[in-house]
Amino acid sequence: MLSLLFSNPVIFLISFGALILSLTIHEFAHAFVADRLGDPTPRMQGRVTLNPLAHLDPLGTVAMLLVRFGWGKPVQFNPFNLKNPVRDSALIALAGPASNICIAVLISVILKVTGQSLSLFAVVASEVLIVNVVLAIFNLVPVYPLDGSKILLAFLPRDLAYEYESFMNRYGMFVLIALIFPWYQGVSPISFLVSPVVQFVTGLLM
Secondary structure (H helix, E strand, O other): OOOHHHHOHHHHHHHHHHHHHHHHHHHHHHHHHHHHOOOOHHHHOOOOOOOHHHOEOHHHHHHHHHHOOOOEOOOOOOHHHOOOHHHHHHHHHHHHHHHHHHHHHHHHHHHHHHOOOOOHHHHHHHHHHHHHHHHHHHHOOOOOOOHHHHHHHOOOOHHHHHHHHHHHHHHHHHHHHHHHOOOEOOEOHHHHHHHHHHHHHHHHHO
């Protein structure tokens, strides 16, 4: 992605801005829902804000510049402050992807109502839409530390949930790295899983 800065600065700014905006809203949604469910931890840490500086992870931001893939600073919350820790933890996790889908749907409606397709606004809006769909679908993959792993825990029987959580806490990051790493012709396993869903959703919206 960094090469775009020199070859096409406008597209670089649009793409990078879309990533920053999407990650900020994603992490804000986690913090907001946790705060609303009774846990003051995110507010005490200054995470219930739309200021991107509160949500950006330095290494994740550098990764976005280099490979157009990055991550934000995870929102911390204390399950013991929640009335129903399993359910509420899943709701907090779901808030991030849900916020991205809401943004994508809103942009889709605006584009269809205005009928714009070739303007600069449409180009920027389409980029933001696609980034939000990718971010939402990717984070729903049930592998730690992605949001999908916390959501899945709420639906598993207690014994199986305990085993799954224990396994993911130990090996989840290694599993995720293995899924992201390109295996065949430069394509990663997670791309085979996520890409068809992303294409289907963006096709519906655009």
